[in-house]
Amino acid sequence: MSNKFIEFDRVWLKYNPTADFAIEEVTVDIREHEFVAIVGPSGCGKSTFMKLCTGLRPPSKGTIIVDGRQVAGPLKITGMAFQAPNLLPWRTTLDNVLLPLEIVEPYKSQYREKREQFEDRAMKLIRTVGLAGWENKFPWELSGGMQQRASICRALVHEPKLLMLDEPFGALDAFTREELWCVLRDLHAENPFTVVLVTHDLREATFLADTVYVMSKRPGRIVARREIDLPRPRDIEVTYSEAFSKIVHELREHIGAIRKS
Amino acid sequence: MTKSFVEKHAPALLVIAILLLWELICRGFKVDPFVLPMPSAIWDSLLEFKKPIFDHALQTFWTTMVGFAVAVLVGIILGCLLGSSALVYRACYPLLVGFNSIPKAAFVPILVVWFGIGTTPAIVTAFLISFFPIVVNVATGLATLEPELEDVLRALGASRVEILRKVGLPRSMPFFFASLKVAITLAFVGTVVSEISASNAGIGYLMMSASSSLKTPLMFAGVIVISIMAMAMYEVFAWIEMRMTGWAHRGQQATA
Ligand SMILES: Nc1ncnc2c1ncn2[C@@H]1O[C@H](COP(=O)(O)OP(=O)(O)OP(=O)(O)O)[C@@H](O)[C@H]1O
Numbered sequence A: 001m002s003n004k005f006i007e008f009d010r011v012w013l014k015y016n017p018t019a020d021f022a023i024e025e026v027t028v029d030i031r032e033h034e035f036v037a038i039v040g041p042s043g044c045g046k047s048t049f050m051k052l053c054t055g056l057r058p059p060s061k062g063t064i065i066v067d068g069r070q071v072a073g074p075l076k077i078t079g080m081a082f083q084a085p086n087l088l089p090w091r092t093t094l095d096n097v098l099l100p101l102e103i104v105e106p107y108k109s110q111y112r113e114k115r116e117q118f119e120d121r122a123m124k125l126i127r128t129v130g131l132a133g134w135e136n137k138f139p140w141e142l143s144g145g146m147q148q149r150a151s152i153c154r155a156l157v158h159e160p161k162l163l164m165l166d167e168p169f170g171a172l173d174a175f176t177r178e179e180l181w182c183v184l185r186d187l188h189a190e191n192p193f194t195v196v197l198v199t200h201d202l203r204e205a206t207f208l209a210d211t212v213y214v215m216s217k218r219p220g221r222i223v224a225r226r227e228i229d230l231p232r233p234r235d236i237e238v239t240y241s242e243a244f245s246k247i248v249h250e251l252r253e254h255i256g257a258i259r260k261s
Numbered sequence B: 001m002t003k004s005f006v007e008k009h010a011p012a013l014l015v016i017a018i019l020l021l022w023e024l025i026c027r028g029f030k031v032d033p034f035v036l037p038m039p040s041a042i043w044d045s046l047l048e049f050k051k052p053i054f055d056h057a058l059q060t061f062w063t064t065m066v067g068f069a070v071a072v073l074v075g076i077i078l079g080c081l082l083g084s085s086a087l088v089y090r091a092c093y094p095l096l097v098g099f100n101s102i103p104k105a106a107f108v109p110i111l112v113v114w115f116g117i118g119t120t121p122a123i124v125t126a127f128l129i130s131f132f133p134i135v136v137n138v139a140t141g142l143a144t145l146e147p148e149l150e151d152v153l154r155a156l157g158a159s160r161v162e163i164l165r166k167v168g169l170p171r172s173m174p175f176f177f178a179s180l181k182v183a184i185t186l187a188f189v190g191t192v193v194s195e196i197s198a199s200n201a202g203i204g205y206l207m208m209s210a211s212s213s214l215k216t217p218l219m220f221a222g223v224i225v226i227s228i229m230a231m232a233m234y235e236v237f238a239w240i241e242m243r244m245t246g247w248a249h250r251g252q253q254a255t256a
């Protein structure tokens, strides 16, 4: 359980030579199958952290090791979902979910022969997130919450070892958000993978994560690491418990402290 | 019921009204038919010269289609190059804009020196005048890809070509088909402009020779034939656009 999956060793990054560092001296260790949440003020470098993790950007200083290998160039073991669902409007929900299988090996080369099998797999995910019956609809026929569900399916269909989520529930109403928390919780419990979730919502971070990292405002540094020891499986009810509120408060204080400094 | 009939056929009714008014004015004020022939006289000359008009129209049509086909091909290739590389875009764009601002009629004499009088300069003019909107639209469609979507695909290990094929090209289809409508009408302009001064076939040539033999109704007949052809092709491409990229229009309706 303690084997490291993602290792950041004193990582610094600036986007261009004249700019300041976007993140500074970030050192993190993430275990395999760990659920990590990253919180912090806007512009502190959370999305930057994700780009570094997935190899979309090389660090300026320091090393990043993912799955035992130093990151150089985009990894192929990740699934990503963002605040905007970014579905392709000319594809149905099902075809949108299938997109990664048309790109990632070994699925890509088997795509023709195993299409039906892949469709079954996609449909299973689609049912899990509560989109059954909508698979042949186009994105514009879906509500924002439904599109986001489809986007999460797309991020998971190729069974990535690493799931990156950048404020995926940010644009949703409170009820849908809590429902999707549970969907994500169940997906993670059922078929474990490593998750890095970027969020503004401390309750969301506390409810879902094993470990929460708090980042300081620009230039981003990790200022706190908090293990969430609430027992699993967690029910939505847990968010009303005292232990839960205490953790949220504690995280809140770290953020508050950043503001003042 | 009568109201919906009027609404439905408003454009056709307007055309008929204009033709009637035109006919009446010409008759009423006894306008010299040499200056402005009556619609009925134009119709007569259309019938009288239907064989040569048809032949010349066919010539113009094929010339335009060949020039347009080359424009589509070059437009897609250049558009892909410009749209998928910021460097190429920056390097080529000012040049293209500069080129586009040259009146294409100015090329015709040069083309005559290179290719002689005939179909070739007309094809080249039709191409030159119509490829620009295609390039710009394809490039815009490709260049405005959402960065997050690109990240999703790159994080899956998609190559540039794959991103282009799976997302870039389908995404730029609405832009592309919209540009075809504009380009096809421009292509007709190019062909006729070239035919007027550097050809001995085609509607442009027909009008030129009608002009020198003072057959004004025939000239007007030529104008009508060319505008009907251009309009018909515009409609064809508008129809193709609707068929191919319905998702874009329905998507807009849904979000609007
Ligand atoms: N492509 C880029 N080029 C230059 N600077 C960038 C780029 N992307 C981000 N930055 C800068 O890096 C810093 C961190 O940005 P990042 O997007 O990681 O913030 P964030 O924590 O995700 O913010 P938010 O919560 O608002 O999404 C910001 O100050 C931003 O200006």
Ligand SMILES: [Mg+2]
Residues within 6 Å of the ligand: A046, A047, A048, A166
């Ligand atoms: Mg961000």
